Amino acid sequence: MKLFDASPTFFAFLLGHILAMEVLAWLLIYLLGPGWVPSALAAFILAISQAQSWCLQHDLGHASIFKKSRWNHVAQKFVMGQLKGFSAHWWNFRHFQHHAKPNIFHKDPDVTVAPVFLLGESSVEYGKKKRRYLPYNQQHLYFFLIGPPLLTLVNFEVENLAYMLVCMQWADLLWAASFYARFFLSYFPFYGVPGVLLFFVAVRVLESHWFVWITQMNHIPKEIGHEKHRDWVSSQLAATCNVEPSLFTNWFSGHLNFQIEHQCQHTLSTPSLFPRMPRHNYSRVAPLVKSLCAKHGLSYEVKPFLTALVDIVR
Numbered sequence: 430m431k432l433f434d435a436s437p438t439f440f441a442f443l444l445g446h447i448l449a450m451e452v453l454a455w456l457l458i459y460l461l462g463p464g465w466v467p468s469a470l471a472a473f474i475l476a477i478s479q480a481q482s483w484c485l486q487h488d489l490g491h492a493s494i495f496k497k498s499r500w501n502h503v504a505q506k507f508v509m510g511q512l513k514g515f516s517a518h519w520w521n522f523r524h525f526q527h528h529a530k531p532n533i534f535h536k537d538p539d540v541t542v543a544p545v546f547l548l549g550e551s552s553v554e555y556g557k558k559k560r561r562y563l564p565y566n567q568q569h570l571y572f573f574l575i576g577p578p579l580l581t582l583v584n585f586e587v588e589n590l591a592y593m594l595v596c597m598q599w600a601d602l603l604w605a606a607s608f609y610a611r612f613f614l615s616y617f618p619f620y621g622v623p624g625v626l627l628f629f630v631a632v633r634v635l636e637s638h639w640f641v642w643i644t645q646m647n648h649i650p651k652e653i654g655h656e657k658h659r660d661w662v663s664s665q666l667a668a669t670c671n672v673e674p675s676l677f678t679n680w681f682s683g684h685l686n687f688q689i690e691h692q693c694q695h696t697l698s699t700p701s702l703f704p705r706m707p708r709h710n711y712s713r714v715a716p717l718v719k720s721l722c723a724k725h726g727l728s729y730e731v732k733p734f735l736t737a738l739v740d741i742v743r
Contacts, residue, residue, distance in 0.1 A: 436709055439707070472635060480640065490505050490520060493707045505517045514612075516592060519593065519598070532654070534549065612625075673732065686734075690711045
């Protein structure tokens, strides 16, 4: 069915609209000055650009755009490094573990967020018995203060830098440095040092909200716990759900609303392919995955967009 064939036009548009937003944000400040309204609007546009860059580098990390893996890896270094200021190796190190064991304690780094949060079956028990560090049975209250606002700004920035230094990823460090050099040189003339730092923090905080809500709506409301030793398909479906598609949801989530298809692609291909299917084909493969689940009596959960977001809190 040629479902592993990528559309160059689709991905060229994605990169083009990311770069266009970067230019538009700078032009707003250049033409209107560094006032509160232009600055807030520019920060919002840059946050969208950063969010879409996460999605594009995710595609490249899964080698789903170019036919040769090396081209995907080089392009991922550019998007992750120059456009975002992060390490491609760091992301792949985390993300491949997540795909292997989603929502499994001590194996999926996406649910290993102690000591700030505890997820899954042990969190309330730990809180009531006052084990570890914080009142985890009340973590839903302080989640909004330090979860969505600070994940990218604090957790990812620190972890990313530590990874590059400890693992001596000097090429990634240079790529990341090129992002910060470009960002600060672009906005320093308008804001000065304190202002450009504040502007950078605003972009990261806005971007962080997107990252938390969009990436977790498919996993956090599902089962989180210790290894159950299920077969591959069952383990993926127990930890994953979909969100109803629409043109906006597909774009806004980077097609992560088709998370079941993305997670379960290992089962639809030979082991050497892994989840390399271009995301614009998820809607075409979805009926096949759904029929596979129905055939074997497995749950294929699809939620409305707002329900998926509320379920994170619930």
